[in-house]
Amino acid sequence: xxxxxxxxxxxxxxxxxxxxxxxxxxxxxxxxxxxxxxxxxxxxxxxxxxxxxxxxxxxxxxxxxxxxxxxxxxxxxxxxxxxxxxxxxxxxxxxxxxxxxxxxxxxxxxxxxxxxxxxxxxxxxxxxxxxxxxxxxxxxxxxxxxxxxxxxxxxxxxxxxxxxxxxxxxxxxxxxxxxxxxxxxxxxxxxxxxxxxxxxxxxxxxxxxxxxxxxxxxxxxxxxxxxxxxxxxxxxxxxxxxxxxxxxxxxxxxxxxxxxxxxxxxxxxxxxxxxxxxxxxxxxxxxxxxxxxxxxxxxxxxxxxxxxxxxxxxxxxxxxxxxxxxxxxxxxxxxxxxxxxxxxxxxxxxxxxxxxxxxxxxxxxxxxxxxxxxxxxxxxxxxxxxxxxxxxxxxxxxxxxxxxxxxxxxxxxxxxxxxxxxxxxxxxxxxxxx
Numbered sequence: 001x002x003x004x005x006x007x008x009x010x011x012x013x014x015x016x017x018x019x020x021x022x023x024x025x026x027x028x029x030x031x032x033x034x035x036x037x038x039x040x041x042x043x044x045x046x047x048x049x050x051x052x053x054x055x056x057x058x059x060x061x062x063x064x065x066x067x068x069x070x071x072x073x074x075x076x077x078x079x080x081x082x083x084x085x086x087x088x089x090x091x092x093x094x095x096x097x098x099x100x101x102x103x104x105x106x107x108x109x110x111x112x113x114x115x116x117x118x119x120x121x122x123x124x125x126x127x128x129x130x131x132x133x134x135x136x137x138x139x140x141x142x143x144x145x146x147x148x149x150x151x152x153x154x155x156x157x158x159x160x161x162x163x164x165x166x167x168x169x170x171x172x173x174x175x176x177x178x179x180x181x182x183x184x185x186x187x188x189x190x191x192x193x194x195x196x197x198x199x200x201x202x203x204x205x206x207x208x209x210x211x212x213x214x215x216x217x218x219x220x221x222x223x224x225x226x227x228x229x230x231x232x233x234x235x236x237x238x239x240x241x242x243x244x245x246x247x248x249x250x251x252x253x254x255x256x257x258x259x260x261x262x263x264x265x266x267x268x269x270x271x272x273x274x275x276x277x278x279x280x281x282x283x284x285x286x287x288x289x290x291x292x293x294x295x296x297x298x299x300x301x302x303x304x305x306x307x308x309x310x311x312x313x314x315x316x317x318x319x320x321x322x323x324x325x326x327x328x329x330x331x332x333x334x335x336x337x338x339x340x341x342x343x344x345x346x347x348x349x350x351x352x353x354x355x356x357x358x359x360x361x362x363x364x365x366x367x368x369x370x371x372x373x374x375x376x377x378x379x380x381x382x383x384x385x386x387x388x389x390x391x392x393x394x395x396x397x398x399x400x401x402x403x404x405x406x407x408x409x410x411x412x413x414x415x416x417x418x419x420x421x422x423x424x425x426x427x428x429x430x431x432x433x434x
Contacts, residue, residue, distance in 0.1 A: 026163025044157035060089035106343030126337035137339035143398035165399035218414035243277020273304030333366040345400030
C-alpha cells in the first residue's frame with residue numbers, strides 16, 4: 001500500500017494514480033488528505049504537496065489535476081535521468097517534475113481536446129503532437145517514468161515491491177478489402193476493368209481474369225495468417241469493415257454470401273471486432289446498423305472495435321462505442337507515424353475530459369501499422385523491419401504490451417505491397433526471439 005498525501009482529491013488524480021500504481025506497478029494506493037494520518041503511517045509514502053515532510057518521497061504538484069477545465073498550457077520539455085520530462089517544478093522535490101500531471105496529460109490525450117489543424121480526414125496527426133515535436137514519439141515515456149519511480153520507491157522504502165510485468169503482444173488484423181477481385185459485383189468489376197484498360201494496365205486485368213476464373217485471389221491471405229499465428233501461438237483480433245460502399249469504404253457487398261462465410265469462418269477460431277466505417281463516424285444510426293450486422297453474421301458478441309481510417313473525435317467517437325456496448329478499442333495510434341500516441345504501452349481506461357470522469361472503455365494503443373511504414377513513411381522493407389524492431393525493444397524494456405496493426409492485403413505481395421509479404425513474419429520473429 002502506498003499513501004499519497006494531497007491537500008485535495010480530484011477525479012483526475014484518482015484516475016492517474018490507479019493507472020500508475022494499480023495498472024502498471026500492481027500495488028494498492030490510498031489518497032490521504034489528513035496530514036497527521038500521513039505522517040504517522042509506516043507505509044511507503046508520497047508527499048504530493050508543496051510542504052516539506054520527512055520520511056517520504058516528494059513530488060511537487062502543478063495545478064492540472066485539480067482543474068475541471070481544458071486550458072492551453074505552455075509546455076517546456078527538458079531531460080531527467082536520460083528521459084524527456086515536462087511540467088517541471090522546483091528543486092525541492094525528489095522528482096523534478098509533476099510525474100502524475102505529465103502522465104495524465106499524455107494518457108488522456110489532453111492536447112487533442114485543444115484546437116489543432118486536422119488532416120483531410122479530420123485526424124490529429126503525429127507531427128502536431130508534443131511527443132513528435134520533442135523527440136519522444138518512439139518512447140513509451142509514461143512507462144519509463146514509472147520504472148524510475150518504482151526504483152526510487154524501492155530504494156527509499158525497504159521491502160517495497162511492485163508486480164513483475166511480462167512483455168505481451170497483441171496482433172490485430174483489419175479487413176478493409178476482403179478480396180482484390182472476387183465478389184465485387186458486376187458493376188464494380190466492369191468499372192474496375194474499364195479503368196485499368198484506360199490506364200493501359202493490362203497486367204491488372206490479367207490478374208483479375210485469373211482470379212475470376214479460379215486462381216487464388218491475392219488478398220486471400222487468411223490461411224497463411226492462420227498458419228503463422230498457430231506457429232507462434234498467437235490469438236489475433238480481426239476487425240471487419242461492414243459499412244456501405246462509398247469513397248472510403250470499399251469492402252464487399254454485405255449481402256454477399258462469400259463475405260458472410262468469411263466472417264463466420266474466422267469468428268470460429270479467432271476473436272473478431274467491428275471496424276466502424278468512415279461514414280459511421282458521425283452517424284450513430286449507421287454505426288448501430290454495422291454493429292448489428294456483424295453481430296448477426298458472426299453469431300458472437302461484438303465487444304471490440306477499431307475505427308476505419310483511424311478516425312477519432314474526442315470524445316464523440318468513444319461515447320458512441322460505449323453506447324453500443326463496446327468494451328475495448330484499438331484505434332489509438334497514428335496513421336502518419338509509428339510510436340506511442342498516448343506515451344504508453346499499457347492499456348488504460350478512457351478518461352472523458354469533457355465530463356471529467358473515467359469510463360469502462362479500455363483503450364489499447366497500437367504502435368506499428370503496415371500502411372504507415374509503406375505508404376506514409378515510404379520505407380523499404382529493411383527500413384520497416386528496423387523501425388519495427390526499435391519499437392518492440394522499447395516495449396520489451398518496460399515489459400509492456402506491443403500492439404501491431406496489419407491488413408490481410410499487405411501480405412498479398414500484390415501492387416504496392418510487392419515484396420512486403422515477409423515483413424509480418426520478421427516482426428513475429430523479433431517478438432518471439434529468445
